[in-house]
Amino acid sequence: MKETINSYEDLLRMLDHLLKEESEFSWDNFYSDRERKVPFFENHPDENLVEYIEKKRLNAGKALELGCGPGRNAIYLSRNSFHVDVVDQSEEGLVWAEERAKEHRVQVNFIKSNIFDLEIEEGTYDLVYDSGCFHHIPPHRRMNYIDLVKRALKPGGNFALTCFVEGGELGGSDISDWEVYRGKSMKGGLGYTKEKLMDIFHEFNAVDIRTMRDNSPEDSLFGSSALLAALFKKDAME
Ligand SMILES: C[S@@+](CC[C@H](N)C(=O)[O-])C[C@H]1O[C@@H](n2cnc3c(N)ncnc32)[C@H](O)[C@@H]1O
Numbered sequence: 001m002k003e004t005i006n007s008y009e010d011l012l013r014m015l016d017h018l019l020k021e022e023s024e025f026s027w028d029n030f031y032s033d034r035e036r037k038v039p040f041f042e043n044h045p046d047e048n049l050v051e052y053i054e055k056k057r058l059n060a061g062k063a064l065e066l067g068c069g070p071g072r073n074a075i076y077l078s079r080n081s082f083h084v085d086v087v088d089q090s091e092e093g094l095v096w097a098e099e100r101a102k103e104h105r106v107q108v109n110f111i112k113s114n115i116f117d118l119e120i121e122e123g124t125y126d127l128v129y130d131s132g133c134f135h136h137i138p139p140h141r142r143m144n145y146i147d148l149v150k151r152a153l154k155p156g157g158n159f160a161l162t163c164f165v166e167g168g169e170l171g172g173s174d175i176s177d178w179e180v181y182r183g184k185s186m187k188g189g190l191g192y193t194k195e196k197l198m199d200i201f202h203e204f205n206a207v208d209i210r211t212m213r214d215n216s217p218e219d220s221l222f223g224s225s226a227l228l229a230a231l232f233k234k235d236a237m238e
């Protein structure tokens with residue numbers, strides 16, 4: 001690989017690479033044993049997503065899910081009349097999601113890609129959804145992430161995410177952005193607070209940011225108070 005920095009993109013790629021070099025973690029390995037007791041392995045949609053739809057904060061339209069993994073939220077959106085595109089870099093995650101979509105006879109468009117390599121026509125989506133991907137995005141890619149969401153959304157479109165609470169039980173390191181690069185690690189995912197999310201996504205209008213509600217598997221919903229759930233809206237005039 002070329003180790004020269006001639007552009008901003010070269011700089012971002014170097015930082016991606018330096019963080020990856022230190023990590024043994026692979027999402028494909030993570031998904032290879034489906035029997036493990038991982039809370040989000042159950043095919044249950046996020047409780048906040050269900051609430052947004054039931055309370056008509058979100059209306060059916062075109063949705064993009066970032067980091068869909070085994071597809072539980074994509075399947076729920078498709079069942080609720082959304083046209084759903086999903087993207088994930090993990091082959092194993094997508095194979096699992098496709099199997100589930102077939103089993104439930106729902107239509108989902110699967111894209112295997114790094115979210116930062118997506119080519120999206122501006123203003124395509126009514127909803128961008130992210131459950132647990134954003135907290136794995138390294139700080140140097142956050143600006144790309146915000147640009148991606150802004151570009152993907154129609155004016156007035158919605159962006160919703162769930163992410164680790166800072167110092168929460170499921171993960172959510174409370175190290176500074178600089179510390180990520182000193183230690184060459186995100187320590188399993190970065191933790192956020194309501195204030196941090198409002199600051200990072202200040203170009204959007206914050207509709208609702210709260211702690212997710214704990215759910216037991218019998219509820220057929222996924223929820224954990226170790227996660228934050230946030231709903232933002234892009235300006236209708238943009
Ligand atoms: C914690 S899992 C959540 C999976 C799914 N959203 C769920 O809640 O069931 C995070 C997912 O984000 C994906 N991911 C992380 N960074 C990504 C990137 N840069 N591009 C594409 N996918 C990414 C991983 O492959 C993984 O499947």
